[in-house]
Amino acid sequence: MAHVGFIGLGIMGLPMAVNLIKAGHIVTGYNRSQEKIDKLVAEGGKGANSIADAVKDADVVISIVPDSADVEAVALGDDGLLANAAAGTFWIDASSIRPDVSVRLAAAAKEVGIRAVDAPVSGGEQGAIEGSLSIMVGGDSADVEAVRSVLEAVGKTIVHVGPTGSGQTVKAANQLIVAGTIQLVAESLVFLEAHNVDTEAAIKVLAGGLAGNRILDRKAESMAARSFEPGFRVDLHHKDLGIVTSAAREAGVAIPLGALTAQLMGALRAEGHGSLDHSALLLLVEQLSGRSR
Incomplete structure (x- = not known):
């Protein structure tokens, strides 16, 4: 069981977070709209009022937001993941973004002791609901194996495809x-x-x-x-x-x-x-x- 900070409770993110709860993980979620946070709480999760609040006690942080700029906003700044997550925290970015941005942000994470992997998903909304997503993971082998049990709560096909950025x-x-x-x-x-x-x-x-x-x-x-x-x-x-x-x-x-x-x-x-x-x-x-x- 892990304490998971989950950022981005959209069409894909919310059912993924719910499946993590069903698997026994403690999930604290943040989304820009309160309605999605309320839905997570109704499913047994916890709500956060900011990114910093969602990540401060997390063992693992998962982000799934629309674009490269959105991931940068999640990661950087005073309220961002890198400034507020504890050293040793694992960061799984399940967004679909430019590979070069993923590489750059993973390097910034490493500087503050956060272990980042890029793990975009495929399978659509139905796959997210069923927990049957295909997940292509880039990053250090030890980091990928360390978060595999968390990924297994949301996906069925989980493959380490190479170094950071390879997943993207x-x-x-x-x-x-x-x-x-x-x-x-x-x-x-x-x-x-x-x-x-x-x-x-x-x-x-x-x-x-x-x-x-x-x-x-x-x-x-x-x-x-x-x-x-x-x-x-x-x-x-x-x-x-x-x-x-x-x-x-x-x-x-x-x-x-x-x-x-x-x-x-x-x-x-x-x-x-x-x-x-x-x-x-x-x-x-x-x-x-x-x-x-």
Whole structure:
């Protein structure tokens, strides 16, 4: 059992924190909106009124916030994690951010005796609720093993992928694959509907063959129903694809399909759909096909 300070109780963070409570850990959570803190307390957690309050007695701190600047705000400053967590505290950053920012903040943490690992997650809201997330972890081997039992409360596939920043690099690749797959599923659904095929039957048979994938399993039905309640928002995937395209350019790697998908995600966001689930790429396919409802 660990005392966990949890920062960021959003779509992913709140169910992760709840699963930590269910696993027997003591969880003190902080979020910018009080409503989410109240929900954590209702599940048996403790509420904090600041980042400093959340981390001061923690053995392990987990942060999961939207972007690189948000992680910097969590870590730095008088009220931040590095100034208020005790030396020897483990910091697991489960946010999806730029790898270079992760490396820089981990180095700053090390200077004050805080042991940082980057551990972005994949699996969406449902995976967070089920505690079945895939977690790609970067950092020192000893640090990763020390926090493995905490990670096992929120994920099923936990893999140490290399030194600090490696987790973020693997997450960038994950987001590239997910976005491309969503785009192809969206195109397939619009294609099937144009030919008056029973989409429910088509999804079933496609999912059972070589075309089978998690997007078909988890999102195709809601996409066909035009239900885009956010499990992972377009705004966030747009941000992640910006990380991918930038990192690929820096490494001299060509990602032509990924770059196109990034443009499509950006166009969907520009149409005012940033708050929808990323599976709303289907709306853009419909628009481009002249079949908007």
